[in-house]
Amino acid sequence: MAVVGDLALMGTKITTPNKLIGKLEKRVFGVPISFSPKFSFSHNKSRTAIKAVMQIEKIQSSSELKGSLKEGSLLGFDVVSERELKEKGFLGLRKTKLVCTIGPACCSLDELEKLAIAGMNVARLNMCHNSREWHQDVIRKIQKLNEEKGYSVSIMIDTEGNQIQVVDHGSSSSVKAEEDSIWYFTTEKFEGSRPFTIQANYEGFSEGVNPGDEIVIDGGMATFEVIERVGNDLRCKCTDPGLLLPRAKLSFWRDGKLLGRDYDLPTLSTKDWSDIVFGISEDIDFIAVSFVKDADAIKHLKDYLASKSSKAIKVLAKIESLESLHRLEEIVEASDGIMIARGDLGVEIPLEQIPSVQEDITYVCRQLNKPVIVASQLLESMVEYPTPTRAEVADVSEVVRQYADALMLSGESAIGSYGMKALSVLRTTSTRMEQSCREESRQTLLHQRKLGVSLPDQIAEQICNCAVEMADNLGVDAIFVYTRHGKMASLLSRNRPNPPIFAFTNDNSTRMALNLQWGVTPLLTDLSDDMEGNVKKTVELIKAKGMMKKDDAILVVSDIIPISTARAIFQSIQVMTIT
Numbered sequence: 001m002a003v004v005g006d007l008a009l010m011g012t013k014i015t016t017p018n019k020l021i022g023k024l025e026k027r028v029f030g031v032p033i034s035f036s037p038k039f040s041f042s043h044n045k046s047r048t049a050i051k052a053v054m055q056i057e058k059i060q061s062s063s064e065l066k067g068s069l070k071e072g073s074l075l076g077f078d079v080v081s082e083r084e085l086k087e088k089g090f091l092g093l094r095k096t097k098l099v100c101t102i103g104p105a106c107c108s109l110d111e112l113e114k115l116a117i118a119g120m121n122v123a124r125l126n127m128c129h130n131s132r133e134w135h136q137d138v139i140r141k142i143q144k145l146n147e148e149k150g151y152s153v154s155i156m157i158d159t160e161g162n163q164i165q166v167v168d169h170g171s172s173s174s175v176k177a178e179e180d181s182i183w184y185f186t187t188e189k190f191e192g193s194r195p196f197t198i199q200a201n202y203e204g205f206s207e208g209v210n211p212g213d214e215i216v217i218d219g220g221m222a223t224f225e226v227i228e229r230v231g232n233d234l235r236c237k238c239t240d241p242g243l244l245l246p247r248a249k250l251s252f253w254r255d256g257k258l259l260g261r262d263y264d265l266p267t268l269s270t271k272d273w274s275d276i277v278f279g280i281s282e283d284i285d286f287i288a289v290s291f292v293k294d295a296d297a298i299k300h301l302k303d304y305l306a307s308k309s310s311k312a313i314k315v316l317a318k319i320e321s322l323e324s325l326h327r328l329e330e331i332v333e334a335s336d337g338i339m340i341a342r343g344d345l346g347v348e349i350p351l352e353q354i355p356s357v358q359e360d361i362t363y364v365c366r367q368l369n370k371p372v373i374v375a376s377q378l379l380e381s382m383v384e385y386p387t388p389t390r391a392e393v394a395d396v397s398e399v400v401r402q403y404a405d406a407l408m409l410s411g412e413s414a415i416g417s418y419g420m421k422a423l424s425v426l427r428t429t430s431t432r433m434e435q436s437c438r439e440e441s442r443q444t445l446l447h448q449r450k451l452g453v454s455l456p457d458q459i460a461e462q463i464c465n466c467a468v469e470m471a472d473n474l475g476v477d478a479i480f481v482y483t484r485h486g487k488m489a490s491l492l493s494r495n496r497p498n499p500p501i502f503a504f505t506n507d508n509s510t511r512m513a514l515n516l517q518w519g520v521t522p523l524l525t526d527l528s529d530d531m532e533g534n535v536k537k538t539v540e541l542i543k544a545k546g547m548m549k550k551d552d553a554i555l556v557v558s559d560i561i562p563i564s565t566a567r568a569i570f571q572s573i574q575v576m577t578i579t
């Protein structure tokens, strides 16, 4: 092992909170802001091109994977990443992470294992559906697979939240509303179904709604015009016929604009809190909070988690309302990550605004260094059909081109007949788009929109920016980072480097959180204060497993704070070639 370049910085932490708030104002609906490029990134194309030769997709059976389990665990690799690395080499590792919603179609141990093998990084449990026992059973099955078979699938619960919707009568059938038919929207409780009657779940649903206003179902499935108010109820005429599904969402419009009404419902309901307590006791990794309005609920939940759980459970804010878009930066700042929940977002903003809003949210997340998941209807047609539409593949490709951290399946995996196929479409589509982004050096475009130094810890940010510039210019095979809390790994990921990032950590919750981070392969390992020792040990292990060969180059970034030397922080970049 020879050190060919060494840049070390030793010193105390400098904190200059150069906040983005304000600078980013108006990103969502307003004027585009242009930024001067701070760094010019180029990279050794010929080298990457040779290594990026497309590999044929092949999923290993679980019995084939089992063989590598024991060796892999020595190095902290999960079985899927290890196999992918052995087969495809460093550049062949997929960067975009995959989230699958678990439902009745994929909840057996066998089906969950198949999803894990096929690349599921995070399993999402939507607490809107099914029983506590069902969720517990799924969580335990995933944990069993992780522990006994060497997978590394993180678990996310997604809260039900408070929203105005049609009461679910338990029947899965939908009702058709015909043009000009007259309907009652009521909160009166009744069993089963009543003709031309829609039961809303919240008493105050009609407050402030006037005759002439419009009620839009599920973002456009059907539309009604309010004719008159009868007590709390609304008598309406169907102006745009369509389907009323169980639990359909209601939104209210006046003169073509959403009626912003403060229902005074808390972001986290009593049921949500009880689901959160359940999640903590089941050792889950992420909580996705539905219908976030501002940063307060996120801060409150994070404080609560800090007091109740020794583990760092990550809190993701779901952006799915107009209100959350208006307070985007404060929500992104307060949370550990974002889900762009396009399903409900499409109920609140015109559909044609979703693509640009998605791009803007992704951009803000990258600036503030928070992972972002793009969710809903990525491959919706695959709930029913075994192939995606061309438009869906184009949508998925665009998300990957925007460098989102993760893609999510909802109904496709939860209830669809082709969940495995849908996951495979996400995998192959993202791998292909990642390759062409590398070939086009698209990260340079990202850097043209860069704000420069912006995060509170400037040393860490600068080290990681420079490290990625070096890694790309030199065409190194991998970036190694040694990190306790994952911060350095995320700052490297933020720069979307060509080589994969191997994040060595001794903290299992850091490992599970990094499963959501673009381009990061987290590895659980012992870390000592002796950085040289850590590097040497991990490189030797990877070499011994035949994953690295002579002349391979790695770039090593570390920010280990030696416990013995009180407060000094040692942060460095080293480049090594394997001899």
Ligand SMILES: Nc1ncnc2c1ncn2[C@@H]1O[C@H](COP(=O)(O)OP(=O)(O)O)[C@@H](O)[C@H]1O
Binding pocket: 101, 102, 103, 104, 126, 128, 129, 130, 343, 410, 411, 412, 414, 415
């Ligand atoms: N745990 C579950 N149990 C039963 N059905 C589920 C579960 N999770 C999801 N589903 C089904 O999959 C569909 C898509 O999931 P998702 O998008 O998460 O929910 P929603 O449609 O409520 O927004 C749901 O409408 C529901 O029919």
Ligand SMILES: C=C(OP(=O)(O)O)C(=O)O
Binding pocket: 126, 128, 158, 290, 320, 340, 341, 342, 343, 344, 345, 375, 376, 410
């Ligand atoms: C992901 C979403 O949330 P849920 O499926 O919980 O409605 C969404 O609305 O897109």
Ligand SMILES: [K+]
Binding pocket: 126, 127, 128, 158, 159, 160, 161, 290
């Ligand atoms: K939900």
Ligand SMILES: [Mg+2]
Binding pocket: 290, 320, 341, 343, 344
């Ligand atoms: Mg939603």
